[in-house]
Amino acid sequence: MAAVEQVVQSEPGTGRVKMRGDNVRVYYGEKQALFDVNLDIYEREVTALIGPSGCGKSTFLRCLNRMNDVVEICRVEGSITMDGQDIYAKDVDPVHLRAQVGMVFQKPNPFPKSIYDNVAYGPRIHGLVSSKSQLDDLVEESLRKASIWEEVKDRLDAPGTGLSGGQQQRLCIARAIAVKPEVILMDEPCSALDPIATAKIEDLIHELRENYTIVIVTHSMQQAARVSQKTAFFHLGNLVEVGDTEKIFTNPEDERTQGYITGRFG
Amino acid sequence: MTDTAMTTEAIKQEERQSKIRANLKARHAAEKRFRSYGLVAIGAALLALSTLFFTIISNGASALFQTEVRMTIQLDSTLDPETMRAGDYQILIKKSLRDMFPDVARRDRKDLYAVVSNGAWYELLNHVQANPDLVGQTIEIWLPAADDVDMLMKGYIDRELPESDRRVNDQQIAWIDALVANDAIEKKFNTRLFTSGDSREPELAGFAGAAVGSFYTLLVTLALSFPIGVAAAVYLEEFAPKNKWTDLIEVNINNLAAVPSIVFGLLGLALFLNWFGLPRSAPLVGGMVLTLMTLPTIIIASRASLKSVPPSIREAALGMGASRLQVVGHHVLPLALPGMLTGTIIGMAQALGETAPLLMIGMVAFIADIPGGPTDPATVMPVQIYLWADSPERAFVERTSAAIMALLAFLIAMNLSAVLLRKRFERRW
Numbered sequence: 156m157a158a159v160e161q162v163v164q165s166e167p168g169t170g171r172v173k174m175r176g177d178n179v180r181v182y183y184g185e186k187q188a189l190f191d192v193n194l195d196i197y198e199r200e201v202t203a204l205i206g207p208s209g210c211g212k213s214t215f216l217r218c219l220n221r222m223n224d225v226v227e228i229c230r231v232e233g234s235i236t237m238d239g240q241d242i243y244a245k246d247v248d249p250v251h252l253r254a255q256v257g258m259v260f261q262k263p264n265p266f267p268k269s270i271y272d273n274v275a276y277g278p279r280i281h282g283l284v285s286s287k288s289q290l291d292d293l294v295e296e297s298l299r300k301a302s303i304w305e306e307v308k309d310r311l312d313a314p315g316t317g318l319s320g321g322q323q324q325r326l327c328i329a330r331a332i333a334v335k336p337e338v339i340l341m342d343e344p345c346s347a348l349d350p351i352a353t354a355k356i357e358d359l360i361h362e363l364r365e366n367y368t369i370v371i372v373t374h375s376m377q378q379a380a381r382v383s384q385k386t387a388f389f390h391l392g393n394l395v396e397v398g399d400t401e402k403i404f405t406n407p408e409d410e411r412t413q414g415y416i417t418g419r420f421g
Numbered sequence: 422m423t424d425t426a427m428t429t430e431a432i433k434q435e436e437r438q439s440k441i442r443a444n445l446k447a448r449h450a451a452e453k454r455f456r457s458y459g460l461v462a463i464g465a466a467l468l469a470l471s472t473l474f475f476t477i478i479s480n481g482a483s484a485l486f487q488t489e490v491r492m493t494i495q496l497d498s499t500l501d502p503e504t505m506r507a508g509d510y511q512i513l514i515k516k517s518l519r520d521m522f523p524d525v526a527r528r529d530r531k532d533l534y535a536v537v538s539n540g541a542w543y544e545l546l547n548h549v550q551a552n553p554d555l556v557g558q559t560i561e562i563w564l565p566a567a568d569d570v571d572m573l574m575k576g577y578i579d580r581e582l583p584e585s586d587r588r589v590n591d592q593q594i595a596w597i598d599a600l601v602a603n604d605a606i607e608k609k610f611n612t613r614l615f616t617s618g619d620s621r622e623p624e625l626a627g628f629a630g631a632a633v634g635s636f637y638t639l640l641v642t643l644a645l646s647f648p649i650g651v652a653a654a655v656y657l658e659e660f661a662p663k664n665k666w667t668d669l670i671e672v673n674i675n676n677l678a679a680v681p682s683i684v685f686g687l688l689g690l691a692l693f694l695n696w697f698g699l700p701r702s703a704p705l706v707g708g709m710v711l712t713l714m715t716l717p718t719i720i721i722a723s724r725a726s727l728k729s730v731p732p733s734i735r736e737a738a739l740g741m742g743a744s745r746l747q748v749v750g751h752h753v754l755p756l757a758l759p760g761m762l763t764g765t766i767i768g769m770a771q772a773l774g775e776t777a778p779l780l781m782i783g784m785v786a787f788i789a790d791i792p793g794g795p796t797d798p799a800t801v802m803p804v805q806i807y808l809w810a811d812s813p814e815r816a817f818v819e820r821t822s823a824a825i826m827a828l829l830a831f832l833i834a835m836n837l838s839a840v841l842l843r844k845r846f847e848r849r850w
């Protein structure tokens with residue numbers, strides 16, 4: 156497989172488990188979407204979730220910041236912990252959790268507000284800054300980290316929805332990192348983008364990995380191979396195999412994984 | 422593949438194409454027919470509308486003018502405006518008329534006095550009280566002519582009719598012609614129509630009282646129905662669980678929108694007047710009754726506009742750690758507000774034109790004073806139109822149409838603002 160050679164071997168993370176899913180079962184009404192998923196997410200690493208459509212990647216991802224709470228028919232069982240603490244515990248406020256676990260969606264979804272207000276939104280609602288100049292600095296820092304500052308610095312007052320798709324997605328990443336979360340979840344962040352914009356986002360993920368733990372859902376084997384350190388393969392709601400990206404792509408244990416990454420089914 | 426197979430395939434292909442072509446012709450014809458139906462329908466609607474406007478405007482335009490008589494009044498220095506009563510002013514007016522036509526026999530004087538409006542003294546009184554230093558002078562003042570004289574001047578009374586069938590007799594016509602010859606009678610812009618309350622005398626009647634009543638009624642309706650409607654819509658759409666109960670509520674709100682408005686009037690009568698003991702004929706109660714009627718409209722429109730906010734915006738805000746209330750307050754509501762306002766304006770326009778429920782709570786009474794607040798007895802524009810349309814005097818016919826014109830102007834302005842609001846705030850994302 157061609158992608159294998161492209162596996163980037165950068166510095167591994169801290170080796171510490173940031174988030175851990177333990178026997179996670181998710182139901183949408185009567186229908187079970189995830190079956191006993193056990194998955195560790197390591198600090199300052201990129202974990203890629205791959206698998207055929209409908210296998211439950213997004214479902215798992217949305218469990219990590221309790222976005223499924225707002226889906227009325229959705230029920231989550233088992234336990235998910237962050238730094239050893241159960242994030243579904245009674246005393247955990249999902250609003251607080253989401254400040255720590257940010258999310259970037261498949262389709263870029265900037266608020267229909269100015270670029271500045273998009274990035275400033277998180278810090279504002281969480282009360283992270285005390286002065287306008289501090290906020291200005293934070294906005295600039297976030298836009299720089301999302302490598303979009305140069306493109307928008309002259310039009311911070313322009314609506315975020317007026318940017319190109321790739322720019323919008325980087326704006327959404329800037330918006331997510333403005334609250335300095337510990338984990339960033341990305342659900343197919345490049346699926347609506349062209350190859351050049353995709354390359355930019357991938358570069359960005361590399362940089363972000365130095366400070367953040369990232370979980371990314373992707374349909375592109377090459378992308379998983381390029382950006383991630385760990386890869387988890389889902390199939391029909393089961394976590395089939397998880398391990399170092401290099402190993403999954405060169406020497407998968409399960410033949411379903413083998414079949415999927417070589418494109419025999421999908 | 423063999424040659425024959427290929428040719429049969431080619432023939433089949435040709436057959437298919439000709440079928441499609443034949444079909445295409447029929448489809449185009451159907452489309453043309455449909456378009457012409459549409460044009461006819463729109464044409465009919467426009468024709469009906471323009472007929473309506475034409476008849477109303479041609480009937481009502483003359484109400485914008487009122488015949489007035491120039492009178493010379495001697496205000497003797499012995500008069501004291503503080504103590505003068507209606508009768509005293511009437512005497513002054515009669516005297517002025519007698520001075521204009523000194524030869525009129527005593528028995529015809531009543532007919533002479535009838536040339537000037539019965540209520541003209543009131544305008545004289547106001548004038549003198551506003552300018553007390555006029556006492557001791559001889560003043561010239563334009564006072565309203567009686568409605569029959571006005572009708573004659575406007576050509577609505579046929580001079581050729583036999584005298585007994587005419588509301589203005591030959592003598593009066595002679596006096597009027599004399600006044601015309603002296604430039605002492607003229608049609609002037611009818612400010613009373615816009616500034617006075619209702620009156621039994623058409624020449625003095627105006628719709629200001631009804632307009633102010635409508636204003637207070639709508640104010641109460643808006644103040645109650647907008648916040649309640651929006652809050653209900655936001656709760657149902659953004660917070661309430663989706664279950665049997667919310668389904669039931671939804672069905673009932675839709676039912677409520679279809680309830681005949683008179684039923685709300687009966688409810689208001691039973692509840693607000695008999696039970697709560699609120700004042701009769703008051704815009705406050707009218708507004709409350711109309712709130713019951715407009716609420717479903719506003720709730721339904723608001724929910725539709727909340728639904729049209731893309732879910733991705735909600736997800737984005739939730740993902741940033743916004744609370745449900747913040748998601749709604751910061752993102753959903755601002756985007757849905759233009760739609761909500763449009764719905765509200767349409768609801769208000771309905772309320773403005775509503776008559777039946779207000780009849781039930783006594784807003785149909787004859788009220789000459791302009792209401793000073795939402796608890797004063799009042800009537801509203803459509804009820805005023807109803808009252809005038811019911812009056813026998815010919816002069817009320819044109820005033821009815823004029824009031825309809827005013828009401829329509831308000832309705833058009835409201836609907837226009839709804840359209841502009843939508844255009845102005847329409848967002849793309």
Ligand SMILES: Nc1ncnc2c1ncn2[C@@H]1O[C@H](COP(=O)(O)OP(=O)(O)OP(=O)(O)O)[C@@H](O)[C@H]1O
Pocket residue numbers: 183188206207208209210211212213214215226228
């Ligand atoms: N809101 C929902 N209500 C009901 N069922 C749902 C809902 N969301 C997801 N599902 C079901 O759960 C299963 C997993 O869906 P999920 O979105 O997690 O798949 P996915 O792996 O992300 O697929 P894709 O790659 O197409 O995005 C699917 O069978 C889907 O139909």
Ligand SMILES: [Mg+2]
Pocket residue numbers: 212213214342372
């Ligand atoms: Mg998905």
